[in-house]
Amino acid sequence: MYPATLHILLAEDDQDDRLFFRDAFDEVKIEHTLAEFEDGIDLMNYLHDTDVLPHIVFLDLNMPGKSGLECLKEIRSNNRLRDLSVAIYSTSASNNNIEETFIAGANVYIKKPKDFSTLKKIISDVIHINWQYVTDGLNRENYMLSY
Amino acid sequence: MNRTFLNITDNTFFKIALSFSVCLLFFIASVSFRQLSDVTHAQELIIRSRDRQIELEKLLSVIKDAERMQRGYLLTGEQSYLEDYYNSRHKTEKILGCLETLVNNESLKRDNLASLKTHITKRLDILDQTLTLSKTFPVVHPELTADLKKGGIEMQKIQGLINKIVKTEKAALHHYEAFHKSKNKFLPYTTGFLVIFALLILFVSFYKINRDSEKFRKMNDDLVLVNKSFQYAEEIAAMGHWKRNLKTFEIEWSDNMLRLLGVQRTAAMYNEETLVRVTHPDDRQKVAEAMLRVRDFNEPPNIIYRIIKPNGQIRFLKSAGKLIHINGTPLMLGATCDVTEQVENSRYIEKKNLELEAAIEELASFNHIASHDLQEPLRKIQMFISRIAYEEADKLSQKGQEYFERVNVSALRMEQLIDDLLLYAETNKAEQVFETSDLNGLLLEAQQELKAEIEEKQAVITSEMLPNIPVIPFQIRQLFVNLLANALKYSLPGTVPQIKITCQMVRAKDIEAIKSPVSKNYFQISITDNGIGFKQEFAEKIFVLFQRLHKKDDYSGTGIGLAICRKIAENHFGFMTATGAPGQGASFHIYLPK
Secondary structure (H helix, E strand, O other): OOOOOEEEEEEOOOHHHHHHHHHHHHHHOOOEEEEEEOOHHHHHHHHHHOOOOOOEEEEOOOOOOOOHHHHHHHHHOOOOOOOOEEEEEEOOOOHHHHHHHHHHOOOEEEEOOOOHHHHHHHHHHHHHOOHHHHHHOOOHHHHEEOO | OHHHOOOHHHHHHHHHHHHHHHHHHHHHHHHHHHHHHHHHHHHHHHHHHHHHHHHHHHHHHHHHHHHHHHHHHHHHOOOOHHHHHOOHHHHHHHHHHHHHHOOOOOOOOHHHHHHHHHHHHHHHHHHHHHHHHHHHOOOOOHHHHHHHHHHHHHHHHHHHHHHHHHHHHHHHHHHHHHHHHHHHHHHHHHHHHHHHHHHHHHHHHHHHHHHHHHHHHHHHHHHHHHHHHHHHHHHHOOEEEEEEEOOOOOEEEOHHHHHHHOOOOOHHHOOHHHHHHHEOHHHHHHHHHHHHHHHHHOOOOEEEEEEEOOOOOEEEEEEEEEEEEEOOEEEEEEEEEEOHHHHHHHHHHHHHHHHHHHHHHHHHHHHHHHHHHHHHHHHHHHHHHHHHHHHHHHHOOHHHHHHHHHHHHHHHHHHHHHHHHHHHHHHHOOOOOOEEEEHHHHHHHHHHHOHHHHHHHOOEEEEOOOOEEEEOHHHHHHHHHHHHHHHHHOOOOOOOOEEEEEEEEEEHHHOOOOOOOOOOEEEEEEEEEOOOOOOHHHOOHHHOOOOOOOOOOOOOOOOOHHHHHHHHHHHOOOEEEEEEOOOOOEEEEEEEEO
């Protein structure tokens, strides 16, 4: 049930984080394409224009222009995009952020790890999640991914 | 103010005493009067008795005179003897007439008098007859002698009768005199008693009146004093009072009220217009409406309004009233005070409060954002460290690896600092929800969180029964975590850590550290360990943010943990203290209001 090539989008304003993310994905060794965006505006423009929808969108919360939460809300309110799998990828693990994004309809919440091997494990876990299950049975226990 | 009014029982007592005295006085007076009239009566009886005796004697002497004169004439034939003789009958009649008025039913009875009268008439008749006989017969004529003899017998009868009457009269007189004497005997006493009693009542009344008037004078003085001090108090408090008769709608203002309003006392000023006139235009309607409600619905006012004083100064006044009834007349009593300072103060405080809230908010968010933003680069540093450690470590020299390890330790320490700072910022946030929680459960959760450390050090933790009280649950759990972690961290090397959690109720006044208690009783929860302890002189210092007693290399720590603990205790309106001795363990006491 996994697609031959996984299409991944990452909206992240920090260059280093994008590097870590790219490197980690490369090391996970799965057929994928990774499109990176420096802010929410670029991401949304791309999503509105593209014909090929991604499998997973990773959203940083704290971005200039359009924040991750705004992007999430826009995706969920758009008929064409509303079924996308969205993973929040943020430094913060504050209850506020977790609550808000959960209510706005994000599928998982990932707290950015401080360790590269952990990042690899997280990415590996996320792409192996049974997304159908996560989307159907939204529940708080499974929502937060922390290591 | 109560004592300024006469006691009602006092008054009734006075009335009863007065009426009793009056009755007694009347009684004594009537007794005296009776005695006096008895004495007078007795005197009268005596006088009459004497009169009767005198009259009787007079009567006897008249007859005897008549007899003597007749004899004189009979013996001498001297016509001069008869000059007065013919008056005798007339005289006896006069005396008898007089005796007639002196008749009583005791000594001189009417029939006695009548028989006396008959005998006397008869005697006089005999005398006349003898006289007539003497003119026709010689002196020793048997008929004349017989007549004289007859006259002698009659005379004896009269004498006997009179003697008898006089005798009874004497007895009666004696009786009257005894009676008079007896009456006379009591009269001075009763009169004396009357006088003494009257004097007594007079004195008592005088004393009472004097005392009452003294009391009234004192009360009056007190009242004047109270009034003066009230006025003075009003003046100091910048207050005035007023009253409004709700029947006549008359308004009366005290001097201080006028001073507050800045108006002069004039005859025509007692109306609603006066107040409305000095009121600030924006508040005029409010004041007028309040006064209308007082007048029409007897509704006590409670308003704050502005007035403009003659010098243009704007003052805030607060008026409040109370409806009372005096002798059935409804009165609205009111007090007005100048609250300008309070209003300005409360506005100032309000403003400062808002500023303070904003400052706290700003500080908290600054703290939060600063720590949060610090996390970002730190996390990347750690990420790079982890990548170098995995991928590039073998390319470093021995020294490089050593330095690299130092970098890693510093990064870890910084991470811990930031985490703790965030926690501290979180603890500082004002809006926290209190829930009644079982502290035993929260302690258990804390132990669970520290399971690894507890097992590693094989610590023995014992706890007493903790109460069920309203707390901010996650903060209390954090408090337990911090204190347990502290006890575990500062354990004596080579000794099994023993941590005891005890709880008891203490009275606020028994605890020196409680400066301004919010409750009478506090729960004292103590966490005692057998660790390295500290010098008692540092007992306060350990709660200060970033204060550490040990070198970083000996014991890891940020110096925030205990500051957080104290903050949590303060968030629960309690506080925290510590006691300890080097090498003998430490005790941390949390006081939470009951």
